[in-house]
Amino acid sequence: MIVRLAVGNSYDAVIIGGGVGGLVAAAHLARARARVLVLEASGRFGGQAETMELSGGVRAPLLAHTVWALDQPTIKTFRLASHGLDFAQPNMGLFALRPGGKHIAVPEQSFRARTVLAAQDRRDGSNYVAFHRETVRFARSMRPLWYRPLRHARVEEREQPLGAIARWLRLSDRDADRLETLSRLSAAAYLDRWFDNDALKAALALDVFPSGLSPEEAGSALVLLWRYAQESCGRQAAISQLRGGPGAFASALAMAAKDAGAELRSRTRVSAIIVERRRAVGVALETGEIIASRAVLSCLGQKQTLLELVSAVSAGLGVSAAVPGDSRVATAQLVIMLAGPPPFAGIDRKGLESRFVLAQWPETATRVKTAALAGRIAGELVLEATVPTAADASLAPGGIHLLSALLPYMPASIQGGWKAHREPLRKQAMETLEAVAPGLKDRVVGSQLLTPDDIETRAGQAGGSASPWSRLVASYAARIRTPIAGLYLCGRAAEPVGVLSGRAGRMAAEMLVAAWREGRRSP
Amino acid sequence: MIGGLNPTPFHARTAAQNLTNAWVNKGGFTVPAFYIDAVPEALAARLTAAVIDVTARQDLRFEGEGASELLSASCGNSVAALQIGYSKPVHWCSDGGGLRGSGAVYRMGEHDYLLRSDDVDFAWFALASPRFGATVRDVTGDRGLVLLAGPYAIPVMVAARLEVPYLELNRHVTLDWLGIPITVFHSARPLGYEIACAPEDGTLLLDRLFRRAALFGLRMAGEEALQVLEIEAGMAAPHADYLPARQPFARLPAPAALGLKAENGAGRQANAVLAGIELDGVEPMPFAPVFANGGNKIGTTLRSLYSPALRSAIALAELSRAQATVGTIVKVLRFDSSGPRERLGRVVPLPFL
Numbered sequence: 001m002i003v004r005l006a007v008g009n010s011y012d013a014v015i016i017g018g019g020v021g022g023l024v025a026a027a028h029l030a031r032a033r034a035r036v037l038v039l040e041a042s043g044r045f046g047g048q049a050e051t052m053e054l055s056g057g058v059r060a061p062l063l064a065h066t067v068w069a070l071d072q073p074t075i076k077t078f079r080l081a082s083h084g085l086d087f088a089q090p091n092m093g094l095f096a097l098r099p100g101g102k103h104i105a106v107p108e109q110s111f112r113a114r115t116v117l118a119a120q121d122r123r124d125g126s127n128y129v130a131f132h133r134e135t136v137r138f139a140r141s142m143r144p145l146w147y148r149p150l151r152h153a154r155v156e157e158r159e160q161p162l163g164a165i166a167r168w169l170r171l172s173d174r175d176a177d178r179l180e181t182l183s184r185l186s187a188a189a190y191l192d193r194w195f196d197n198d199a200l201k202a203a204l205a206l207d208v209f210p211s212g213l214s215p216e217e218a219g220s221a222l223v224l225l226w227r228y229a230q231e232s233c234g235r236q237a238a239i240s241q242l243r244g245g246p247g248a249f250a251s252a253l254a255m256a257a258k259d260a261g262a263e264l265r266s267r268t269r270v271s272a273i274i275v276e277r278r279r280a281v282g283v284a285l286e287t288g289e290i291i292a293s294r295a296v297l298s299c300l301g302q303k304q305t306l307l308e309l310v311s312a313v314s315a316g317l318g319v320s321a322a323v324p325g326d327s328r329v330a331t332a333q334l335v336i337m338l339a340g341p342p343p344f345a346g347i348d349r350k351g352l353e354s355r356f357v358l359a360q361w362p363e364t365a366t367r368v369k370t371a372a373l374a375g376r377i378a379g380e381l382v383l384e385a386t387v388p389t390a391a392d393a394s395l396a397p398g399g400i401h402l403l404s405a406l407l408p409y410m411p412a413s414i415q416g417g418w419k420a421h422r423e424p425l426r427k428q429a430m431e432t433l434e435a436v437a438p439g440l441k442d443r444v445v446g447s448q449l450l451t452p453d454d455i456e457t458r459a460g461q462a463g464g465s466a467s468p469w470s471r472l473v474a475s476y477a478a479r480i481r482t483p484i485a486g487l488y489l490c491g492r493a494a495e496p497v498g499v500l501s502g503r504a505g506r507m508a509a510e511m512l513v514a515a516w517r518e519g520r521r522s523p
Numbered sequence: 524m525i526g527g528l529n530p531t532p533f534h535a536r537t538a539a540q541n542l543t544n545a546w547v548n549k550g551g552f553t554v555p556a557f558y559i560d561a562v563p564e565a566l567a568a569r570l571t572a573a574v575i576d577v578t579a580r581q582d583l584r585f586e587g588e589g590a591s592e593l594l595s596a597s598c599g600n601s602v603a604a605l606q607i608g609y610s611k612p613v614h615w616c617s618d619g620g621g622l623r624g625s626g627a628v629y630r631m632g633e634h635d636y637l638l639r640s641d642d643v644d645f646a647w648f649a650l651a652s653p654r655f656g657a658t659v660r661d662v663t664g665d666r667g668l669v670l671l672a673g674p675y676a677i678p679v680m681v682a683a684r685l686e687v688p689y690l691e692l693n694r695h696v697t698l699d700w701l702g703i704p705i706t707v708f709h710s711a712r713p714l715g716y717e718i719a720c721a722p723e724d725g726t727l728l729l730d731r732l733f734r735r736a737a738l739f740g741l742r743m744a745g746e747e748a749l750q751v752l753e754i755e756a757g758m759a760a761p762h763a764d765y766l767p768a769r770q771p772f773a774r775l776p777a778p779a780a781l782g783l784k785a786e787n788g789a790g791r792q793a794n795a796v797l798a799g800i801e802l803d804g805v806e807p808m809p810f811a812p813v814f815a816n817g818g819n820k821i822g823t824t825l826r827s828l829y830s831p832a833l834r835s836a837i838a839l840a841e842l843s844r845a846q847a848t849v850g851t852i853v854k855v856l857r858f859d860s861s862g863p864r865e866r867l868g869r870v871v872p873l874p875f876l
Contacts, residue, residue: 312589312654317597318618318771320651483618483772 010292011035011263013512014283016270016309017299019047021491023253024074024505025297030260031077032513037291038262039283041269046250047299047491048459049500051395052335055446058396060335061245062450062458064500065386065404066092066355068239069230070249071502078256085252088243088392090233093354096203097436101345104200108238108354117200124195131194136237138178139229144169146229146496149477149507165473183473185221187213188362202359206384209408211468211497212327214369215362219469226472226496239355243392246500253502273298273305273487275314280487295512299491299505306482319483324467329372330412330452334383334429337446338401342387343439352390358383358436369409376411377425381432383407400445405429410452418451425449472496476507488512528553531578532667532725540743547746550579550643550663557745562831564744565751568715569832569876571740572673574732575749577717580626581643582662585636589656593648594628594636596655605630610693612712613638614783615647621768622778623647624761627710629695637662639708639717642761667725671732672715672752675739680716682735690716703727712874713752751828754839757782757873759797764825764839780841782873795822798847799875800868802836802855805829808866811857813840821846824855830875837875838868 013029015022018040029036044050050062075085096104107116110132118125145165162183166176182190187205195201205215208223232240242248258264272284273296282292298305303326306319341352359365359382371378385405389396396402407429414421426449434440450458471479479494488494488511494504531537531552545556554576557564567573585594594602598613605611607630614625626640638648648659671679680687685700687707695708703724708717720728733741753760759781761767768775782797802808807827815821827838838855851870856863 307654312651313592313596315654316618317593317647317651320654321647322771 009290010282011037012293012516013037013295013297014039014291014293015297015299015490016273016283016305017041017047017491018045018254018264018266019299019491020049020250020253020500020502021494021505021508022047022297022299023250023257024071024502025299025490025509026262026264026505027074027078027253027257027260028506028509029512030257030262032509033261034513034516036257036262037293038257038264039268039270039285040264040266043266044250045254045264045266046247049246049250050458051245051247052458054335054337054448056337056398056400058337058400058402059245059247060395060402060404061242061247061388063331063333063406063455064242064246065388065406066239066241067246067249067500068227068232068237069495069497069499069501069503070232071506072231074253074502074506078253078260080249080252080256083252083255084244084248086243086248087233087240088388089241089353089390091235091238092241092386093351094203095344095347095351095354095356096197096199097344097356097358098199098360099435101436103344103346103436104197104203105351105354106200106203121197121200124197124200127194131191132237135225135228138175139225140236141169141171141175142179142225143229145473145475146226147503149475149480149511162473182221182225183469184218186217187215187220187224189216190221190224191362198361199359202362202364202382203357205362206357206359206365206382206408209331209365209384209406210499211472212329213468214366214409216366219472222472223468223497241353241386241388241391244394245388245392249500270309272311273309273484275310275484275487278314278316279485280310294516295486295488297488297490297505297508297512299489301491301493302482302489305487305489305493306484310484310487314484316483322483326412328412329369329409331455332407332410332425332452333450333455334405334407334426335448335450336403336405336430336433336440336444337396338403338440338443339399339445340443341390341401342403342433342437343443344437349390352387354386356385358385358432365409372409372411374411375413375415377414377421377428378409381407381429382409383429383432385433401443403433403440405433412452418453422449422451425451468497476504477511480504480508480511531576532720532722533576533578533669533729535726536729537576537743541745545745549746550581550641552579554579555743555745557747558743561745561747561751562829564742564748566831567740567742568672568713568744568748568752570674571742572671572675572679572736573742573744573748574729575670575672575744575746576668577670577749578663578666578668580639580641580663580668581645582666582668583638583640583645583648584631584660584662585638585648585652585657586634586660587652587655587657588634589652590634590636590658593652593655593657593659594638597648597651598628598638602628602636607632608694608696610695610708610710614778615644616778617768617771617773619768619770619772619774620777621770621773621775622765622781622783623768625759625783627693629708640761642767644767665722666719667722667728668717668719669728669732670710670713670715670717670749672713672744673741675741676716679732679736679739679741682738683731685718685731687716701731703731712758713749713756747828750826751830754826754828754837755830755832755874755876757797757799757839757875759825759839794844795841796844796847797873798822798840798842799871799873800824800838800840800853800855801833801871801875802827802838802866802868804866805834805836806864806866807836808838808855808857808864808868811855813842813868814854814856815846816852816854821853832876836866839873842870
């Protein structure tokens with residue numbers, strides 16, 4: 001098929017999917033004076049960055065009730081604050097919830113931890129400061145791997161030797177050894193070196209769940225390191241809450257992209273990526289319209305992009321072998337509307353602006369994941385909860401309080417279908433929360449459980465991503481490129497861990513612009 | 524031999540004739556290394572006739588409307604033009620151009636192909652097959668396969684009342700041989716007739732071939748004799764001569780360096796070419812550096828064996844394209860426990876015979 005360029009129907013870049021990565025890429029490309037078109041199949045831009053409308057004017061964040069990896073250069077370059085981006089809580093504390101009300105508080109400022117934590121465990125209190133300082137320092141030295149495309153020729157392969165990474169990052173011998181060790185270590189084992197209290201270790205370790213690894217799996221220490229390398233609101237390792245939920249971030253990005261000159265089309269479904277001589281040269285829409293472009297960026301997953309939108313003959317056989325299978329674990333979310341603040345014993349109103357992790361032991365998460373891999377829900381749950389209305393009353397009018405709980409390590413598919421398990425899981429999650437917040441049930445005015453199926457329907461498929469470890473040690477350039485020249489990934493599939501970020505979109509745009517400036521057709 | 528016994532359908536007869544009890548495991552089967560002596564067995568395949576158990580060759584069956592497209596995408600467009608009943612030698616590469624394997628593809632029906640090779644690469648095709656609307660099955664275990672090689676192969680078949688003497692090269696035919704359903708493939712490399720039968724008919728097939736064998740000097744030959752035939756035919760084999768690409772986008776080994784054209788457009792041109800070296804003396808020099816007369820290293824030998832038909836050691840070699848001129852005198856150097864050993868050799872065209 002030869003793509004004929006129709007006047008007015010050719011672009012420098014066509015972006016499939018108006019998710020965060022796609023919008024970020026569009027904004028950066030448009031700013032570089034490229035003609036950019038974003039094609040979104042649904043009626044809403046932002047993908048997974050959504051603030052759901054519940055009954056009675058109540059709004060709740062979908063999945064991303066906290067953020068910690070938003071692309072800071074994008075926020076600054078496009079002055080997203082002027083487009084409505086605001087942080088309701090820039091630096092959230094953490095509570096490790098325990099039945100009986102003996103919760104462990106980890107303050108947002110590490111220097112306060114010595115006194116706060118020491119009240120419960122003196123050794124853990126003094127160790128936390130050292131742990132935070134040391135982990136943040138080492139994570140910072142690892143940042144170039146997770147903040148730059150890393151185009152250096154010798155470390156571009158997908159599976160990079162750790163030695164090459166250490167050399168590129170100019171790590172000291174001690175840090176290179178540390179990287180080698182951490183890449184094999186589990187988060188639980190890493191935290192074991194610092195702390196005694198199991199609930200504290202379990203709470204800190206659960207930060208690895210967005211990667212799909214459980215805290216006891218080898219390599220999860222590297223995910224923890226990645227998490228501490230992130231920056232939010234100018235603070236490394238801070239975790240924040242967006243005012244208006246993640247939807248506000250998507251709206252700000254969409255406005256920024258439009259202001260920069262990108263063309264955004266919603267309700268436009270791409271039926272195929274047109275490939276000629278192993279190079280992407282445009283897209284075909286479901287309407288039959290053909291749009292030619294110098295480069296095609298996809299905000300979708302690897303599987304959708306390479307196996308569903310590119311024809312088998314164009315993609316070649318290697319793509320089928322290289323695209324990983326669907327993940328077998330996913331996350332569910334419980335949103336509860338309350339008549340009053342959630343009754344966590346001993347936690348005041350200011351404390352409700354924190355995150356709450358319920359995982360009694362580090363191995364609890366492993367048990368939950370093991371059950372999920374077997375296609376069932378474990379008898380014991382782990383969860384991460386926030387009270388979004390504590391810092392952002394605009395989400396719920398009339399004094400309603402929201403409690404959002406993420407339930408990680410759920411089976412992606414379950415026998416009998418998720419529809420049949422929605423209500424039992426909702427009840428189980430409510431019981432779990434009731435155990436640490438007695439009286440919670442009495443304040444419930446409504447609740448909604450989003451199963452992995454519901455989330456996939458709202459936010460799109462996440463399927464087809466490589467193992468977390470190999471994603472973490474691969475460069476952005478390796479994750480962004482595809483086997484087809486001129487076709488790039490710019491969404492969650494190109495991130496080291498699939499959280500709300502947009503960094504892959506910026507990297508993809510920068511790679512393209514740099515190549516165009518050098519006179520190459522594509523990087 | 525390491526590993527357990529996995530007999531081929533001909534094991535009852537090959538075991539009876541294998542007086543040395545020398546076996547090798549190949550492609551998941553236990554086959555004779557040699558029966559008495561590899562030299563007369565290799566000679567028989569050149570001067571009279573020999574039967575070699577080649578059940579270990581891997582057969583993949585491609586069926587469905589997309590079978591032709593799948594094979595064309597991996598092995599080159601000429602596969603689609605193949606007529607039913609014909610075959611052609613093919614090789615396939617990873618998407619980066621690295622050689623994954625080589626063999627022959629046979630068109631068995633409208634949407635039915637057979638890929639026969641020396642190495643297993645089932646997953647590569649099977650993972651991609653649903654996208655092409657094809658199915659891929661490993662049918663290696665569904666048949667027994669022997670190679671009948673040598674100048675008296677046709678008389679042997681005629682004597683056994685196997686009526687396919689005028690089967691063209693690269694053709695195959697399925698027939699009923701006095702009650703045994705068989706398929707005869709006239710293969711080019713190494714030259715001979717491959718006869719496939721149902722596993723339960725293996726013993727009977729060999730008995731029929733050997734009924735009047737004494738008239739033509741027919742004998743069983745083992746794996747070592749087969750290797751001699753392969754080298755004489757100029758065939759580079761996976762794992763024996765090169766490590767096949769296994770990563771989806773691997774760039775090496777380059778097909779051109781192993782005497783194959785980059786037919787599907789993926790293979791890169793290489794500075795090296797596959798050449799033959801006829802060595803002075805009878806001592807093989809495998810995987811040894813090759814030097815030009817001036818002392819510059821110009822390549823490396825691959826497999827090397829003594830060729831009874833040529834009465835000298837021969838070697839396949841990956842040589843620099845500029846230095847691989849036929850007739851060039853080269854020096855092959857090998858280090859072993861007794862120190863360095865040096866042999867002179869001459870670059871010759873492939874195949875050797």
